[in-house]
Amino acid sequence: MSENNRVHAINAIAERVPLAPTEELPPDASLSTYGEDVFGAKMIRKYLSKATAAKLLAVVNDYAPLDPSIADEVADGMKRWALAKGATHFTHWFQPLTGGTAEKHDAFLESRGQGEAIQRFSGSNLIGGEADASSFPSGGLRSTFEARGYTTWDPTSPAFIKRHANGATLCVPTAFCSYNGEALDAKTPLLRSLQALTHSVERLMGIFHQKKAHVSVTLGAEQEYFLVDRAFYMMRPDLLQTGRTVFGAAPAKHQQLDDHYYGSIRPRVLKFMTEVDHQLWKLGIPAKTRHNEVAPAQFELAPMFEDLNLAVDHNMLAMEILRRTAERNGFVCLLHEKPFEGVNGSGKHCNWSIAYGGRNLLEPGKSPKENAIFLTVLAAVIRAVDSHADILRSTTASAGNDHRLGGNEAPPAVISIYLGDQLAEIVEQLEKGDSGKSRSSAAPSALRVGVDTLPPLPRDATDRNRTSPFAFTGNKFEFRAPGSSQSCAYPEAVLNTIVAESLDYISDELAKSGKADFNDTLQKLLQKIIRKHSRVLFSGDGYASEWPAEAARRGLPNMPDTLSAIAPIVDRANQELFAKYGVFSPAEMKSRWEIERETYTSRVHIEGQVALSIARSMIRPVVADEFSKLATALSVARKDGLKVGTRGLKALALKLGAGLDDLHVKCERLDKALSHGTSADQLHEMASLRRTVDALERLVDDSRWPLPKYREMLFIY
Numbered sequence: 001m002s003e004n005n006r007v008h009a010i011n012a013i014a015e016r017v018p019l020a021p022t023e024e025l026p027p028d029a030s031l032s033t034y035g036e037d038v039f040g041a042k043m044i045r046k047y048l049s050k051a052t053a054a055k056l057l058a059v060v061n062d063y064a065p066l067d068p069s070i071a072d073e074v075a076d077g078m079k080r081w082a083l084a085k086g087a088t089h090f091t092h093w094f095q096p097l098t099g100g101t102a103e104k105h106d107a108f109l110e111s112r113g114q115g116e117a118i119q120r121f122s123g124s125n126l127i128g129g130e131a132d133a134s135s136f137p138s139g140g141l142r143s144t145f146e147a148r149g150y151t152t153w154d155p156t157s158p159a160f161i162k163r164h165a166n167g168a169t170l171c172v173p174t175a176f177c178s179y180n181g182e183a184l185d186a187k188t189p190l191l192r193s194l195q196a197l198t199h200s201v202e203r204l205m206g207i208f209h210q211k212k213a214h215v216s217v218t219l220g221a222e223q224e225y226f227l228v229d230r231a232f233y234m235m236r237p238d239l240l241q242t243g244r245t246v247f248g249a250a251p252a253k254h255q256q257l258d259d260h261y262y263g264s265i266r267p268r269v270l271k272f273m274t275e276v277d278h279q280l281w282k283l284g285i286p287a288k289t290r291h292n293e294v295a296p297a298q299f300e301l302a303p304m305f306e307d308l309n310l311a312v313d314h315n316m317l318a319m320e321i322l323r324r325t326a327e328r329n330g331f332v333c334l335l336h337e338k339p340f341e342g343v344n345g346s347g348k349h350c351n352w353s354i355a356y357g358g359r360n361l362l363e364p365g366k367s368p369k370e371n372a373i374f375l376t377v378l379a380a381v382i383r384a385v386d387s388h389a390d391i392l393r394s395t396t397a398s399a400g401n402d403h404r405l406g407g408n409e410a411p412p413a414v415i416s417i418y419l420g421d422q423l424a425e426i427v428e429q430l431e432k433g434d435s436g437k438s439r440s441s442a443a444p445s446a447l448r449v450g451v452d453t454l455p456p457l458p459r460d461a462t463d464r465n466r467t468s469p470f471a472f473t474g475n476k477f478e479f480r481a482p483g484s485s486q487s488c489a490y491p492e493a494v495l496n497t498i499v500a501e502s503l504d505y506i507s508d509e510l511a512k513s514g515k516a517d518f519n520d521t522l523q524k525l526l527q528k529i530i531r532k533h534s535r536v537l538f539s540g541d542g543y544a545s546e547w548p549a550e551a552a553r554r555g556l557p558n559m560p561d562t563l564s565a566i567a568p569i570v571d572r573a574n575q576e577l578f579a580k581y582g583v584f585s586p587a588e589m590k591s592r593w594e595i596e597r598e599t600y601t602s603r604v605h606i607e608g609q610v611a612l613s614i615a616r617s618m619i620r621p622v623v624a625d626e627f628s629k630l631a632t633a634l635s636v637a638r639k640d641g642l643k644v645g646t647r648g649l650k651a652l653a654l655k656l657g658a659g660l661d662d663l664h665v666k667c668e669r670l671d672k673a674l675s676h677g678t679s680a681d682q683l684h685e686m687a688s689l690r691r692t693v694d695a696l697e698r699l700v701d702d703s704r705w706p707l708p709k710y711r712e713m714l715f716i717y
Contacts (some may be wrong), residue, residue, distance in 0.1 A: 006708055009231040013716050016229075016268065016330060030277070035284035037085065037161040039078055047077030059155045062214060063198070066155055071123030078159055079108060079121035082170035085161050090121055092129045092151035093171040095186040097137040097595050099487060101316050102176075104131055105169055126172060127153050137599075139591025141182045148179040154187060157313045160283050173313055182588055186489035189583050190309060193496035196581040197354070200500035203507050205356055208373055213357030219311035219492060220476075222302040224293055224346035224484050225322055226334040227269060229717050232708040233332040237618075238610050242603070243336035243485070244400065246611040246686060247619075249694040250342045251711035254296060261294045268717065269299070272329045276301070279321050285314040295343040296714040305351065305476075308496075312488045315348070319485075331717070337483035338403035340710060341690075345404030346484035350491060353476035354499075363475040372450045372522060375430065376506060379529045381477060382417060382427075384495075384502035385470055386536035388577075389415040390557050390568035392470075392498065393481070395491035397565035397596060399603040401483035406543070406560070411469035411480050413560045414551045416538035418468035424539055431530040449526060450519035467542030490592075497583045562600045563679070569593040604679040611686050612670050618706045619693055620663055626700050627656040652699070659696045666692050 026032050035042075041060075045053045052073045058064040082090065091103040108119040129151045136149065157173035176185035183189055198215040205213070233239050238246040265273065273290045280287040280303075289302035301318065303311070319335060326333035338345040354361045354377065361377045364370070385392060393415050396405070406412040419427060430449070465471050469481040482491050506525065513521040535554040540547065551558055559565040568574055570593045578584040584592070630653040637646050670685040677685070697705060 006235065006705065006712075007703060009229075009235060009708065010712055010716060013229045013231055030281055033278065034281045037163070037282045038284040039081055039159040040284060043081055044077075047081050048073060052077075056155065060158070063156065063195075068123075068127070071127050073123075075121050075123045075126040078126065078170065078172075079119065082121075082159075082161065082168075083108065083119065085168055086163075087161060087168040087170045089167075090125070090170040090172065092131070092153075092174040094131075094151050094174045094176040095316060095487060095489065096176055096184060097139070097186070097592070099485065099599075101320065102131075102136070103169075103171065104129075121170075129174070131176070136176075136184060137595045138178070138182075138184055139594035139598075141178055141184070141587060141591045149176060149184060150179070151176050154191070154309070156191075156307075157310050158284070160317075182585070182591070186487050186493075187309070187312075189493045189588070190312060190489045190496075192583045193493040193500070193581070194308060196583060197496040197500040197503075200503040200507070201354060201356060201361070204376070204503050205373075207507055207510050208369065208376075210356065210373075216355040216358075217308040217496060218305045218353050218355065218476075219308045219488060220303055220305040220351040221311055221315040221488050222300060222347075222349040222351070223315065223318060223322070224298065224300045224348070226295070226298050226336075226339050226346065227272070227326060227331045227717060228297060228334060228713045230327070230330050230332050232713045232716075235706075235708050236713075237614055238607075239332070239334070239339070241610050242607045243334060244339045244403070244607075245341065245710075245713075246607055247614065247690055247693045247697070247707065248341065248710045249697040251709070251714070254343050254710070254714065255294050258294060260292050260296045260298070263292045265290075265292060266717070268329070272325060272331060273299070273301075275329070276321055276325050279325065280314075280318060283314070283317060285318060287318070293344065293346075295340070297717060298344060298346065305353070308352075308492055312492065315488055335485040337398070337400035337485060340714065341403075343714070345410055347404065347410055347480055348482045348484050348486060348488065350479040350482055350488050351473070351476045352479060352492065352495060360475050362472075362477070368450050372519070375426075375449060375526060376522065377503075378423075378427070378472075379526045380502040380506055381499055382536060383505070383529050383533045384498040385415060385417055386533035387502070388494075388498040388574075389536065390559070390571070391494055391574045392491075393557065393559055394566050394568050394596075395494050396469075396481040396483065396486070397559075397562040397600075398483055398486060399562060399600050399607075400485060401481075402561050404483060405481065411467055412542045412547065413481075413565070414542070414548065414556055414558045415469055415481070415536070416542070416551070416556065417477075417536050418465040418471040418539055419537060420465075420472060421539070423472060424537065427530055427534070427537070430526055431534060433527060448519070449523045465539065465542070468538070469542070493583060497578055497581050500581055501577060561680075563597065566593055566596045566600075569596070601679050604682050605674060608670060608674045608682040608686055611689060612667060612674065614707070615663060615667050615670075615689055615693060619696065620660070620667075622700060622704055622706055623656060623660050623663065623696055626704065627653060627660055630656060655699055656696070659692060659699065662692045663689075663696065 041057060044056055048056065052070045055067050055070050056074060059066050089105040089107050091105045093101060093103050096102050108121055109117050110120040111117050131149045131151055151174035154173045154175055159170060159172045162169045162171050175188040175191065177188060178184050194217055197217060201215045202212070228239070236245065238244065277287050277290070286304040286306065287301060288304045289300070291300055292298070293300050301322070303314065306314065322333045323335070335346065337347070361373060364374050393413065404410045469479065471478045471480065479491060479495065482488065509525050510521060535556065548558055569589050575586040575589050578589060579586055630649055634646060634649045634653055637649065666685070666689040670682070670689050673681040673685045697709070
């Protein structure tokens with residue numbers, strides 16, 4: 001590599017201007033193009049008969065059972081719509097346990113012989129397909145030679161068109177399972193959990209004498225990401241292979257001044273964001289908010305709330321569109337949880353809520369009964385998170401998230417709930433049965449469930465606590481711990497299940513009361529729940545050094561790394577819980593544990609190998625050459641009898657020489673750890689090697705340092 005390559009890249013990037021738009025867009029593009037590449041309700045009614053459309057929409061909107069007899073007509077309508085949109089192929093789009101999405105394209109083309117062909121897409125093509133599943137992670141559910149895997153149409157998530165430079169493909173969202181029916185994907189357990197939670201909500205609402213209504217679980221997934229110029233990215237083997245920088249000295253200025261947060265968006269980035277929005281809108285993804293995040297070169301995309309299953313699919317699509325659009329604009333989108341050490345990492349904030357008959361159950365109502373339901377659901381969530389904090393924490397475990405959780409703006413690994421002052425006081429009154437004067441003039445002096453109404457709570461009655469992993473934010477809970485690269489499916493499947501169990505516990509207890517006064521029974525039950533589980537409520541600073549000790553005193557689990565965090569997946573009680581609700585079988589949970597463990601150890605090992613390779617083949621030659629030149633210059637100066645400047649030359653040579661020796665020792669230690677050590681050993685030696693390399697970065701001639709520096713990647717784009 002030429003020693004001037006980095007400088008050439010900087011100069012080239014400085015001269016770049018935003019690319020011209022890829023297409024002419026109408027002034028009202030957000031409305032006129034919204035959902036145009038989705039086989040949604042409008043297209044269903046257009047391309048299908050009235051009777052078939054009604055049956056399919058009942059599945060989509062009301063989760064009615066699918067009538068298989070409509071498959072051929074639906075497939076034909078989809079095909080005609082897709083061909084009209086320029087599609088030549090179709091695919092079953094699914095989410096294997098790789099953490100991403102998968103697709104195998106088949107042409108609509110079908111040969112009829114004699115040089116003739118037709119375009120065909122049958123009901124059997126739509127409903128199911130077979131994929132070679134031998135190379136997808138299964139965690140021991142199947143042997144490698146057992147290659148059969150089956151995709152099954154999910155009609156609750158609409159088919160859509162994926163466009164590329166030379167055409168388009170019809171994508172049919174599907175579940176993915178093995179020959180024996182075990183879930184090999186993220187979608188299947190999510191759909192099972194939605195069914196379980198729906199039944200539990202319906203049961204509780206029946207006890208409250210509410211009319212039968214539609215249950216909707218919603219999600220809004222905020223997506224954080226970094227953008228770096230592609231020229232820098234291509235010069236960083238660590239970013240190329242791991243998604244994060246294993247070396248990099250902190251620049252003098254990074255995010256200390258908070259001047260990037262919500263700042264004016266640079267034209268080149270805004271062009272990228274605009275293009276992303278238009279692609280998302282065409283796919284019916286309600287992208288709403290875009291802004292600069294706290295760290296330099298960090299940004300956020302936030303959609304509006306949608307039904308949970310659809311929101312998960314849309315988030316997976318959004319990540320793909322971010323990456324693809326970044327490349328088209330000369331960027332690379334980094335979705336790693338901690339691509340740069342010392343600045344904020346990237347998370348995926350999952351905003352979750354439940355509605356019944358269109359009314360948000362996590363929003364205080366206008367009547368005593370509505371408020372009783374609100375407090376009951378709130379208590380159920382508190383109980384669920386406290387009782388099952390271990391398995392909820394496991395859903396956020398990854399090698400990338402280990403670097404993020406507890407650092408800068410990420411919540412800690414200890415799972416706790418933040419309610420906000422006003423709601424926390426109400427819960428405290430409920431717990432204590434306080435009949436004295438309330439500390440808040442807005443709150444009642446005595447809280448009797450089903451009798452007194454709650455104080456009017458505005459939409460934003462709670463302040464934000466960015467250090468809380470699970471925070472109530474007005475009418476929803478924001479689960480802030482998942483990492484930016486993760487699918488929302490697993491965290492939400494677990495959250496749905498533990499809340500379903502908690503709702504059922506409440507329903508069971510209320511059903512036992514018989515003819516006793518309902519409100520009195522409910523009051524005592526909610527007090528019992530809050531008293532037992534209030535330890536999980538924490539309104540303080542999650543970053544504070546005192547919090548881990550306080551959490552330990554409360555008995556809250558603290559699992560700071562992936563290997564400890566995933567251990568609860570194979571806990572017998574957890575396996576029995578998820579088997580009871582039909583979300584995961586014990587074998588499926590064990591498979592997830594196997595996959596998470598193998599993925600973690602593989603990622604750490606890959607990072608170690610990359611770090612060792614960079615240190616030996618890119619850093620060491622430059623440092624050795626610099627040291628050699630200094631030593632030669634010092635020798636010549638002494639031979640010529642020069643005394644001026646030799647002190648500085650000697651001091652620098654000594655520092656470089658010591659650094660070179662240290663680099664050699666650290667490389668040998670990392671090499672040994674990679675050969676014989678544990679993941680913890682490898683991480684320790686990588687961190688030690690990093691300190692040496694980052695110190696050398698500050699000593700070596702700037703024009704010769706081979707890796708783009710933080711000050712360049714974070715600020716030149």
